[in-house]
Amino acid sequence: MADNLFQEDSQTVADRLAAEALIVDVDGFEGPLDLLLTLSRTQKVDLRKISVLALARQYLAFVERAKALRLELAADYLVMAAWLAFLKSRLLLPPDPTEDGPSGEELAAHLAFQLERLQAMRDAAARLMGRDRLGRDFFARGQTHEVTRVRRLRYSATLLDLMQGYARIRTRDDFRPFVMDRDAVFTMEQALERMRGLIGYSGGWTDISTYLPEGWSGDPVRRRSATASTFAASLELVKEGRLEIRQAENFAPIELRKRDQKRD
Amino acid sequence: MTDPIDPQTESLFDAPPMAEQERMIEAILFATAEPITLRELEARLPHGCDPGEALAHLRRRYDGRGVQVMKVGDAWALRTAPDLGFLMHRETVETRKLSRAAIETLAIIAYHQPVTRAEIEEIRGVAVSRGTVDQLLEMEWIRFGRRKMTPGRPVTFVVTQGFLDHFGLESARDLPGLKELRSAGLLENRPPPGSMPRLVEDAPEDESDEGQSELFED
Amino acid sequence: MTDPIDPQTESLFDAPPMAEQERMIEAILFATAEPITLRELEARLPHGCDPGEALAHLRRRYDGRGVQVMKVGDAWALRTAPDLGFLMHRETVETRKLSRAAIETLAIIAYHQPVTRAEIEEIRGVAVSRGTVDQLLEMEWIRFGRRKMTPGRPVTFVVTQGFLDHFGLESARDLPGLKELRSAGLLENRPPPGSMPRLVEDAPEDESDEGQSELFED
Numbered sequence: 001m002a003d004n005l006f007q008e009d010s011q012t013v014a015d016r017l018a019a020e021a022l023i024v025d026v027d028g029f030e031g032p033l034d035l036l037l038t039l040s041r042t043q044k045v046d047l048r049k050i051s052v053l054a055l056a057r058q059y060l061a062f063v064e065r066a067k068a069l070r071l072e073l074a075a076d077y078l079v080m081a082a083w084l085a086f087l088k089s090r091l092l093l094p095p096d097p098t099e100d101g102p103s104g105e106e107l108a109a110h111l112a113f114q115l116e117r118l119q120a121m122r123d124a125a126a127r128l129m130g131r132d133r134l135g136r137d138f139f140a141r142g143q144t145h146e147v148t149r150v151r152r153l154r155y156s157a158t159l160l161d162l163m164q165g166y167a168r169i170r171t172r173d174d175f176r177p178f179v180m181d182r183d184a185v186f187t188m189e190q191a192l193e194r195m196r197g198l199i200g201y202s203g204g205w206t207d208i209s210t211y212l213p214e215g216w217s218g219d220p221v222r223r224r225s226a227t228a229s230t231f232a233a234s235l236e237l238v239k240e241g242r243l244e245i246r247q248a249e250n251f252a253p254i255e256l257r258k259r260d261q262k263r264d
Numbered sequence: 265m266t267d268p269i270d271p272q273t274e275s276l277f278d279a280p281p282m283a284e285q286e287r288m289i290e291a292i293l294f295a296t297a298e299p300i301t302l303r304e305l306e307a308r309l310p311h312g313c314d315p316g317e318a319l320a321h322l323r324r325r326y327d328g329r330g331v332q333v334m335k336v337g338d339a340w341a342l343r344t345a346p347d348l349g350f351l352m353h354r355e356t357v358e359t360r361k362l363s364r365a366a367i368e369t370l371a372i373i374a375y376h377q378p379v380t381r382a383e384i385e386e387i388r389g390v391a392v393s394r395g396t397v398d399q400l401l402e403m404e405w406i407r408f409g410r411r412k413m414t415p416g417r418p419v420t421f422v423v424t425q426g427f428l429d430h431f432g433l434e435s436a437r438d439l440p441g442l443k444e445l446r447s448a449g450l451l452e453n454r455p456p457p458g459s460m461p462r463l464v465e466d467a468p469e470d471e472s473d474e475g476q477s478e479l480f481e482d
Numbered sequence: 483m484t485d486p487i488d489p490q491t492e493s494l495f496d497a498p499p500m501a502e503q504e505r506m507i508e509a510i511l512f513a514t515a516e517p518i519t520l521r522e523l524e525a526r527l528p529h530g531c532d533p534g535e536a537l538a539h540l541r542r543r544y545d546g547r548g549v550q551v552m553k554v555g556d557a558w559a560l561r562t563a564p565d566l567g568f569l570m571h572r573e574t575v576e577t578r579k580l581s582r583a584a585i586e587t588l589a590i591i592a593y594h595q596p597v598t599r600a601e602i603e604e605i606r607g608v609a610v611s612r613g614t615v616d617q618l619l620e621m622e623w624i625r626f627g628r629r630k631m632t633p634g635r636p637v638t639f640v641v642t643q644g645f646l647d648h649f650g651l652e653s654a655r656d657l658p659g660l661k662e663l664r665s666a667g668l669l670e671n672r673p674p675p676g677s678m679p680r681l682v683e684d685a686p687e688d689e690s691d692e693g694q695s696e697l698f699e700d
Contacts, residue, residue: 030583033607076608102675110675113667117605120668125589127658132564134648135575139295139562140515142573143341155403157362157370159431163440165364166371169388184391221391288569290548291562294512295573308569330508348509351526 032080035059037115047116052108053091056084087111186216186226191233199243205255208234208245279312286318286325293322299339366396370405374427374436378409378420397421405430497530504536504543511540517557517647553652555643564650578621584614588623592645592657594669596627596638601671615639623648 029035039058040050063081066073090104102110132138194213208230209217216226234256237243244257279285288309293300305315319340323333326342334343344352362370369392372384384392400406409422423436433439497503506527511518523533537558541551544560552561562570580588587610590602602610618624627640641654651657663669 030606031608106675110672113672114605114607114674117668118607120663120666121586121589121593121605124593124657124659124663125585128589128592128649129585131649131651131658132567133577134561134650135573135577137567138564138650139291139567139570139573141512141560142295142297142515144513144515154359155362155366155399156359157367159433161362161367162371162374162431165367166375169368169372185385221393225391287546287548287563288566291566292548292569294549294560295562295570297573308572328505330505330510331512342512344509344513345505348506351506351510352513 032059032077033114033118035062035077036080036111037118040115047112047119050112050115052111053088055111056088056091059084060088184219184221184225186213186222186229188229188232188236191226191229192236195230195233195237195243199237199256199258203258205246205257208254208256211256279314280310282314282318282321285309285313285315286321288313289315289318289322293333293340293342299336299341301339305340363396365393366399369396370400370423370427373400373406373421374423374439377422377436378412380412380418380420382418384421497532498528500532500536500539503527503531503533504539506531507533507536507540511551511558511560515559517552517554517559517643519557523558552650554647555653557643559647561650578617580617581614583608583611584617587614588618588641588645591618591624591639592641592654593660593663594671595640595654596630598630598636598638600636602639604671 029038036055036059039062040047040055042058043050043054045051060081063073063077087104087107091108095103134140190213195211198211209227211230211234212223212226216222231254234243234245234254238245242259244259245254246257247254280288289305292305292308302315302319305319306313309315319333326333330345330348331342332345334341368388369384372387373379376383376387379387381392381397397406403426404424405427406421407424409420411417412420427433428435498506507523510523510526520533520537523537524531527533537551544551548563548566549560550563552559583606586606587602590605591597594601594605599610599615615624621644622642623645624639625642627638629635629637645651646653660669
């Protein structure tokens with residue numbers, strides 16, 4: 001490929017320069033429509049009076065030159081070239097009455113419309129960017145005073161919510177009036193019973209938490225209930241003279257020891 | 265847009281007219297993030313301007329307006345008029361539905377007041393979280409009643425006047441009983457298997473009378 | 483200082499006098515850099531105020547001043563007069579340099595809105611890169627409009643209040659040359675006749691629609 005590129009001796013230097021100028025530009029084009037718009041400028045006429053036939057010739061010549069230089073053109077440039085070749089033949093040949101579809105003139109008109117519309121958008125974009133702009137020509141307040149938002153929560157409940165809530169509880173009672181859901185409550189009675197059984201085995205000072213029943217230390221609600229009842233039961237046992245209790249300082253662990261009955 | 269005097273068309277040596285200087289200072293004070301000193305103003309204005317005089321004009325112009333020209337140290341700034349500060353606070357009220365636990369606890373307190381926490385737990389069948397009670401206390405829908413004359417003298421809860429106002433009740437006795445709830449279709453109409461459910465009106469507890477009367481003491 | 487009327491002392495049912503409403507709006511607009519909608523103003527003013535009328539008064543008052551009351555879509559903002567920009571070198575914000583593709587895409591969205599990605603590509607004759615759209619979205623100059631009621635229900639793009647604010651436009655109807663472009667038929671979305679190649683590779687409508695919806699799923 002590279003070799004071939006340097007063997008284009010048949011071309012004059014001027015030809016090559018002209019071709020290369022366009023090729024270098026190819027990168028700068030945003031697609032075939034943009035290239036067509038640029039080519040149309042060489043006609044120096046109102047876009048509405050543009051000769052689409054001439055434009056098609058220019059475009060095809062451009063593609064030929066690019067091919068001659070073995071330049072790979074993107075597919076859409078080639079699709080456009082094929083279509084323009086078709087359009088050119090339509091514009092040049094007398095219309096075939098058996099053929100359906102739009103006439104060459106209609107197709108040319110639409111292409112001219114597309115070019116004009118693209119040019120109009122470019123002009124509009126330029127005008128837009130040339131306007132007085134915020135932060136460049138006019139300015140917003142520099143020293144803003146933020147609004148202090150005071151958020152207030154309000155809870156709502158209707159009388160119906162209340163009654164339904166109550167009804168929910170009472171109907172549950174209808175079916176098991178005296179069975180309470182006390183899964184999460186470890187009563188003082190339970191704790192006392194448990195402690196009475198356990199204290200016989202403890203010799204030295206032991207952290208009260210070791211007396212918590214199994215399965216009650218995970219869930220915070222259950223742990224709280226078990227801790228409270230175990231503590232209350234311990235106090236009860238201290239009162240009975242069967243246990244000693246101590247705490248080194250605030251929030252330090254509470255420790256228990258079996259009271260030596262003999263020393264009493 | 266207006267048609268202001270273009271400073272470029274002015275003679276190179278003449279300062280812009282005072283009205284124009286005032287406009288310039290107004291724009292600068294508006295757009296700067298910091299208060300600005302006279303010296304800085306002078307540096308930013310076209311040559312020959314008198315920012316002191318222009319400021320005096322501007323200050324007079326804003327006299328009594330919603331925004332005022334104020335001196336901050338030795339600098340100048342535009343500030344909201346002090347009496348309009350209240351416009352800079354925006355209170356947003358968010359309404360949230362009360363949790364089921366809170367509604368049930370509230371309902372029990374309303375129907376059984378005065379009621380202790382242990383009693384609420386017994387009726388609901390689950391422990392009452394501290395947060396639920398605190399929330400209801402904070403909303404001022406419940407308050408502490410008198411202590412119960414039982415061992416440990418536990419505190420009781422009663423509903424407040426605010427509660428009655430919110431629910432459009434004249435008294436806690438206006439709360440419908442179970443019979444009415446049932447006839448209103450709020451309860452499934454099933455014959456209770458054991459004892460009739462306790463109705464508020466005929467609640468056997470001696471405290472209930474006491475509680476209601478307590479409610480209307482204050 | 484002046485002795486403004488304290489709105490607290492007003493009757494609960496009377497709105498403050500118009501002059502006072504004007505002061506309040508002045509203070510609110512001065513306090514912020516963002517445009518504020520009429521609705522927001524109404525919410526922040528005492529009950530019964532007429533921000534629309536007060537704004538009209540305020541706008542007249544600032545006519546020709548160094549600061550102006552500008553309408554931005556359905557919102558209002560105070561901005562310095564554009565002719566005084568030369569004084570604000572220090573406040574000038576460097577705007578990100580937009581690519582030619584981004585500028586053209588922005589103009590097409592502004593003039594053709596609501597417009598689909600496929601329509602933008604049709605006008606420009608090339609695929610619109612995702613980065614271009616992302617950049618414009620990020621700058622908050624464009625946003626998604628409602629979906630088009632065509633097969634595939636593609637999303638559309640429209641310009642934002644931020645766009646209007648940046649370019650000093652009251653509404654998208656005030657875009658320069660809009661009327662002329664419309665009467666010249668250049669804002670029409672004319673379908674290409676028959677065999678014409680779609681200039682964008684992914685030709686058929688439904689495919690490109692699919693691409694778009696995919697892009698905006700999140």
